[in-house]
Amino acid sequence: LTVFGETIADGYFSRFEGELLTSERSPFQKIDVYEHPYFGRVLTLDDLVQTTTRDEFSYHEMLVHPALAARDRVERVLIIGGGDGGTLRHVLMHGVQEVVMCEIDDAVVRLCRELLPQLSDGAFDDPRAKVVIGDGAAFVGEHTDAFDTIIVDGSDPVGPAVVLFSEDFFTACRRALRDDGVFISQTGSPLFQTDEFKMAYGNLTASFGRADPYVSFVPTYPGAIWSYMSATAGTPLPDATEDEIAARLRARGIDGRLYSPAVHRAAFALPPFVQDLCETAAPAAVPRG
Amino acid sequence: LTVFGETIADGYFSRFEGELLTSERSPFQKIDVYEHPYFGRVLTLDDLVQTTTRDEFSYHEMLVHPALAARDRVERVLIIGGGDGGTLRHVLMHGVQEVVMCEIDDAVVRLCRELLPQLSDGAFDDPRAKVVIGDGAAFVGEHTDAFDTIIVDGSDPVGPAVVLFSEDFFTACRRALRDDGVFISQTGSPLFQTDEFKMAYGNLTASFGRADPYVSFVPTYPGAIWSYMSATAGTPLPDATEDEIAARLRARGIDGRLYSPAVHRAAFALPPFVQDLCETAAPAAVPRG
DSSP states (O other): OEEEEEEEETTEEEEEEEEEEEEEEOSSOEEEEEEETTTEEEEEETTEEEEETTTHHHHHHHHHHHHHHTOSOOOEEEEEEOTTSHHHHHHHTTOOSEEEEEESOHHHHHHHHHHOHHHHTTGGGOTTEEEEESOHHHHHHTOSSOEEEEEEEOOOSSGGGGGGGSHHHHHHHHHHEEEEEEEEEEOOOTTTOHHHHHHHHHHHHHHHSOOEEEEEEOTTSTTSEEEEEEEESSSOGGGSOHHHHHHHHHHHTOOOSSOOHHHHHHHTSOOHHHHHHHHTOOOOOOOOO | OEEEEEEEETTEEEEEEEEEEEEEEOSSOEEEEEEETTTEEEEEETTEEEEETTTHHHHHHHHHHHHHHTOSOOOEEEEEEOTTSHHHHHHHTTOOSEEEEEESOHHHHHHHHHHOHHHHTTGGGOTTEEEEESOHHHHHHTOSSOEEEEEEEOOOSSGGGGGGGSHHHHHHHHHHEEEEEEEEEEOOOTTTOHHHHHHHHHHHHHHHSOOEEEEEEOTTSTTSEEEEEEEESSSOGGGSOHHHHHHHHHHHTOOOSSOOHHHHHHHTSOOHHHHHHHHTOOOOOOOOO
16 A cells, blocks of 8 residues: 655645555656545545545536526536546536536546546546646636636646636636636645745736635545636526526536535635635735746 | 554554653553644654644533533633543633533543643633533533533543443533533544444434434544534534524634634535434443443
């Protein structure tokens, strides 16, 4: 068995032990897949746990459903990153016409299709899904008024993914979105990555005029509380009523395990210590990758 | 430095490294206090992390404030367990007349007053606070119609604390509470302790006719999502409005870092997978300690 995991804070380490199934170095990162006795298949990128077959629902439901259940009609969706296919699978539940997934690292897609097939569960073969291998920021810059939803399913705001938290990128996303379009990104731990959280909030607010963070649980992510941020030039996500959301979930046949109409509303009730981060945030240049 | 922590699931360990300041064996348990580079002072009982000076607010606010902020007048409160004094400190914020704390292990109280004084922060010297060293279940059984709130701040529903999750104990608490009185207990992880969660819910519902679980974050507790259960013969806690709660917090001068009127409401929005546990729960005998 191999030990892996993450140093969450000085003297605090989430320690996993599992069987290493494969390890590969792509031009972008180290990709490992483990078989774990509790979490099932586990994907790590540069040794950070990205997702597991057992708890992926918690991350993917909260990344995808709040944005898509907040709108009556979602036709075209862009996913940036998301190579494991879990986000794609959840987006397709919402009866969309087309989903473009722009992932920089085709090795992630290949390994996940092979070793974590439950995550995509056929989504890559759906005729509505289109995979583009390339740079997400560049891809967004080529589009105007093209998508109803943009979902950034990337790594944490450190290293190569940091450009996906810059004001320039957010502004390009706003341009690539249709009028009532919704932008969503995971934005890390508001407890252990406070600087990154504030940078994301400051830059997103600067680009969209407003940002609505929300919080939820991801069992295998460090520190209990995980954050996401939504932004839109249309109706903000927290304004969607429970009844509207319930009706859409019913019409689309979606049964969440973590997400529900009540949880949608609850997720936007930020703890005061997270609100404090928002109130002291300002636009900021992203650190060099 | 000493390694400590908890096996959360097979192959999954939360690994802390800190300086062991003291280790003592009381008649009830092993008590250790560490100095940790991130979490500050850490208390473990039988090697399980109970609280830290850095993140104690998340557990104590969510254990105490929902119950006490849900009522206009709270005169007498009983705490069972809570030897570190953090729950006592938070209860005293609510302008109560008397708080009785019944803790079985005086060594916990002594060591916490000495080595984690921030947790009680003078609460033990408050003239409204009365500490009884003894068995909490027996103490409750001696009272009828005596308390407005009973808070169980005990260990997990395994080992010696398991009696605090039995139907008999819950029924004794109901008898010891006044008409509109509120019972609260922490009830473990709904992800990794599903049997214990269901036992607690089944027994509490059997005793009170209804139970209202809620969930929140405790960074140093395993698995991201932590559960608490409330029960009352009066107005259920989730029915308290945000305005009522806001007015009470203002009047009592309470500023939460995790708790707020919006978070009160949000905490009762159970994820569907937790609701499923409730729906399949039934009264159950507690396993032998």
